[in-house]
Amino acid sequence: MAPWARVTQRLFQIVQIIGLATGGRLGVRVTDRLGIQTTRQTILRRIMALPLEPVEKVPQIGIDDFAFRRGRKFGSILVDLQTHKVLEVLPDRAAKTAAAWMAEHPELEIISRDRGGDYAAAVRKAAPQATEVADRFHLYKNLTEAVEIRKQAEESARKEVPQEVQDALATSKKAFSPRTWKPVPAPRDEQERLARREQRFDRYQQVLALKAQ
Structure with missing residues (x-):
């Protein structure tokens, strides 16, 4: 004991x-x-109480915040993007705390983070050589926002189209129903289909020749 x-x-x-x-x-x-x-x-x-493994050279990391107590106390978690292992848990999400950890790792090449200003300031101060990228959540978020903006722009443009043009578009939609419309096949798929057709035709010719014999 x-x-x-x-x-x-x-x-x-x-x-x-x-x-x-x-x-x-x-x-x-x-x-x-x-x-x-x-x-x-x-x-x-x-x-x-278990000791953490020492952090060796790590070229790619991801950093994000989490809540020790929701809405009150926040920390930061650092993950190795290659091994997906947790490297460190910081007691807060302040820029100086993250910068102190990054300064000890000059080998950093890529840092994935959210769009918060604290982590951006930490990277500029302690790891200016690293390339900053958005994490997966914010990439999806940016894509969703871009699609929504595009959709709103198309709707506003559609409202400005004259009535006769809208009638012509409606007629064309009736003529070309999505149920009967077929997309143009890819060139590679079309080549494979023609090759299979040629093989079947050759086999058919062989069958006719054998039948004649």
């Missing part, structure tokens, strides 16, 4: 192993069956 400890080192490690395998709530169910008196908070503290 360690000084002032209430559990043995072996029991401490057992709770850690159960916590890593199951988590907090499920871990309590397992420890109850084993006769170990503990709580889910204790299991999580045992997991947090």
